[in-house]
Amino acid sequence: MVPELLLALAPLGSGEERGAGAMDLGSQRRWIARTAMGIQSIADSDHQRLLELEGYGHYRALWQGSFDRQLSGPCFVGVFGLVALREDTPNPWGPELSERIWGGGLQIPLHVFVESGILSIVPRVGFTSGVLSLYDEGASSGALLLGGELVGVQSLTTATPTVGLGVALGIYYAPVPPPSEIGKSYDLGGAYLIVVGEIHG
């Protein structure tokens, strides 16, 4: 039963590919590379509420990249990296708030190959570091990152390696200590919606 399920999950696109995928399962491991960009809603925290009282918003721009290698069946293992930025001038007036976040770590995704693409569940663990500043002299703080995302990718080509385009909905948490002496607890994470570009073979 389990091998049959794996055969059902593994195929790609057309019937020929589906057969090839089934044969490849034991002999050739698949790989998936993704890049993505989108918008992140900053996680709720006491310090974020303080920043909002100052007139600053609650969105970041987010870029991600990842590379996964097949372990067996739908189980993959991979690495990811992310960059999140915000440059925010408050309403009505004030200095520009700058935030730069870097992160990376390991992911153990489940990639389910369906008729026209891939559906993925991607749990993640890693480390992230961020700098929050008004005058480009802010101190960085780091935190453990925990999160995950749901991804749907539509294959755009049938040749191998296959190119695809999709969307992802995800969230990660990275709580950090107060970034300043009168600051409050803060979180470098948040929920996000991103457009995903993919190539897999």
Added chain:
Amino acid sequence: MDDWCALGSVLLALAGCGSSYERNSTPSKARLLDACEPSSCAINGSARSVSGITSDSQGFVIGPGPGRLRIDTGESGMQGGGSAMWFVLTEGRGSFQDADETNYEVPSQYAWILVDVGRQGWLTLETSDTHSVVRVADVRYVIHHEDDCRIARGGSASGYVLLLAVLSWLLVKGRTPGLPRARHSRPGSRLP
């Protein structure tokens, strides 16, 4: 005239056609705490300078224990005959007093507090007991140019209809509107 001006501001805001109060108000142009120098921000007792909303900005903590923060309000300048309203973004516990010894309760979560500066020329935040702690994240002022009161352009038709209806009713009733002007706002009011 001032009363009609205040009434017009409120009615226009309620009617959704834009408040002339907002149009005639000038916010302070800097994070005043970040520009603090010993000559413009004086601290005494338990008051101390700390990092503000970011590690590279400035804030203040007063308490526990008696302490005082005084900020020179000269920059607001009362330009053009306007009146300045001073707001403090603060949290902590207990209470503080201003220069006139008016008592303000400190919110447990950060909130904007309208503080009366009076004619002292200084914004004063002072704790006198051993319990109170006041964390100050920001200070801002808004100058309201009262002489510039006018009906804002671009309002919706329903707004003007509502305004005319209320004014007509007031005239028929023979009442004189007596809404408090902004500069008479009570200390402790929150910034909307």
